[in-house]
Amino acid sequence: MNVASKICVAIAPKRLSDLEPLFREASAVEPGFIEIRFDAMEPSELAAAVKKASEFTQLCRLIATFRPKGEGGFRAISDDERRDFWAALSEGFWGCDVESDAVSWVEHKNKIVSRHDFEGMPASLEGLFAELTEFECKAVKIAVTADDAVSTIPVWKTLLTESKGDRDAILIAMGEAGKWTRILGPSRGSLLTYASLDAGAATASGQVSAMEMRDLYRVDELNKDTRIYGVIGDPIGQSLSPNIHNPLFANAGLNAVFLPFLVKDLRGFIDGFVRLGTEQCGLNFDGLSVTMPHKVSIIEMLDEIDETAARAGAVNTVSSVGGKLIGYNTDAAGFLLPLKARVPDLNGVRAAILGAGGAARACLSALSNEGADSTVFARDESAGRALSAAFSCDFAKLCEGNDLSAFDVIVNATPIGMRGEFEHLSPVPEASLHAGQVVFDLVTSPAETLFLAAARNAGAEVIPGVEMLIAQGLRQFEIWTGTVGDEQVVRASLAAKMAS
CATH class of the missing domain: 3.20.20.70 (Aldolase class I)
Incomplete structure (x- = not known):
């Protein structure tokens, strides 16, 4: 005891x-x-x-x-x-x-x-x-x-x-x-x-x-005196971010903690928990990680956003500096790092982006800057067309009959496959996948989704969502603390979590 x-x-x-x-x-x-x-x-x-x-x-x-x-x-x-x-x-x-x-x-x-x-x-x-x-x-x-x-x-x-x-x-x-x-x-x-x-x-x-x-x-x-950081989203139980940042804080000897917050009322949370002058909880908030469905809607609640967030049109990272809330996007860099390890030159590569939310925007922004030829696939036609128009690329309705055989890179930026009600589904269950393709699923839990399993069985090279999660998380830690986090600490923590 x-x-x-x-x-x-x-x-x-x-x-x-x-x-x-x-x-x-x-x-x-x-x-x-x-x-x-x-x-x-x-x-x-x-x-x-x-x-x-x-x-x-x-x-x-x-x-x-x-x-x-x-x-x-x-x-x-x-x-x-x-x-x-x-x-x-x-x-x-x-x-x-x-x-x-x-x-x-x-x-x-x-x-x-x-x-x-x-x-x-x-x-x-x-x-x-x-x-x-x-x-x-x-x-x-x-x-x-x-x-x-x-x-x-x-x-x-x-x-x-x-x-x-x-x-x-x-x-x-x-x-x-x-x-x-x-x-x-x-x-x-x-x-x-x-x-x-x-x-x-x-x-x-x-x-x-x-x-x-x-x-x-x-x-x-x-x-x-503990500095507070957290991930906000709905749902939030699947987030692995606490298993990234808490070990990094401990390893760096910082008096800080990273918490999961289930947030439906986004403005109410920002005003009630984070913003100086209106917050009611007396917490020392220094930063937020933002996940679905708030990556776009949070922008209007921030004092400023940096170039990465402006280019992507989405924010996944917020830093509180001198009473100002500043938004960043580390998803784009986190997405490119593991992808370019497999495909060093993305210029002219044909890429299919499944989804039209904040994560899809970040991926599309990154691919656009690299010169890739992208197509947005989305069930919500209005959102999909708006996203494709923003990046001057093609749009197609996402459905079970989509033929993806002509694409070099396929990215799932939807919640389909995530642990819970979507766990036993695939965003494109009838898709024609084959060797030579790179299939990137941004879902992090479970590590092996039905979509990745189908791609692997078809001979495609697969990238699990945890790779992007690690890369973007390390960048978040650097933004918040000004120091470089230990990647091996993160990998060890996530491996232990996924094995439990």
Whole structure:
């Protein structure tokens, strides 16, 4: 156990035989706390599980939780069963997480009084916090549901206020949009932050694995002076950018962290989180990585853009300098580096660009500057024609029957193939691919998409999206810090992530 750590690993053993192995696995991460979700336990083995867990109380600060289904528990639990559980709980447990309706049943010096809202955000978080502080307890915990980073602002502001009060505070925004509150919470006064053993063992939506909390985000090293960077997009769970920049920051000895932000309301995020004079969260934002669907729409919210962004008509990198937000595009350079390693001279090369978004614009800009003969293929005819007109190239409707056999280079700049709902699709499933072609898929997760697999099987040379990701990420790091990042550090980090 690391008594200085604020990481609390939550485990949910279903059978008595699961308890000790899960406890040992959690202990190996050296967290500050371990929470045991007894509500996941088989009822017939519950008493034996509590007795067994009591043997571990000298090894770690254990928190007992017995949550009914209505509050996010694993099963329906009657009030009588809850009373019996708390009455029988060993005094050796460091603390207990108890719902506000059951506080009177629990005699323990370290009560964490909790309230969960799985529908959204209460009208007044500060009012709810004040209500819960009326109970005799060590800490008040409120967990609410968020679907956009902007909707988490009330959670963060409440934490900043209440962490200075008489009770310890734990404020959590659940879901993908709230991950950043879990990572930064301890640095702003949260008593602890919950983490899972791995991605498949999360006991609540949005939990980050304990290993990532400790090693990737360095949660216990963050403080109020930590410089904040992040990737913004929708969706965002697939982004590998945190696995690029956090290792680079650590390797360079910088007090900085890179976070994922699920952003739907782009202007609300820029004004509420980043822009000096309007931001509400008190974070030290120095830079952003921008991904779909915001690469074009963010331009009007910036104070200026550099030549790379103006030429591409898209921004994937933002730097905050002296209160000004400056946009760049590192996608074009990141795209060309691995492509020119395979095709050194792109002049006159016939290239097919699949897609009409910000990434497609960057690729088209780069190819245009190299003298390539490009054609835009897009399902959205209006967007595709506008993009092709901007770069004086041809347009064709993207469909299953596209014949790509005449092209030397084919680039997938669509989200088709990305992990999730598009994972089992290809942007051109019937395309005629063959040896001699270079096929570049900008999708980074999974590393081997159906499109790349088909190209490889056809004898084409393939370039996975991670190659562009590494190249553009290293350029971003240089823009933000003024130093050159170690490529091998990035490759090692991404290899470990993809193997997990």
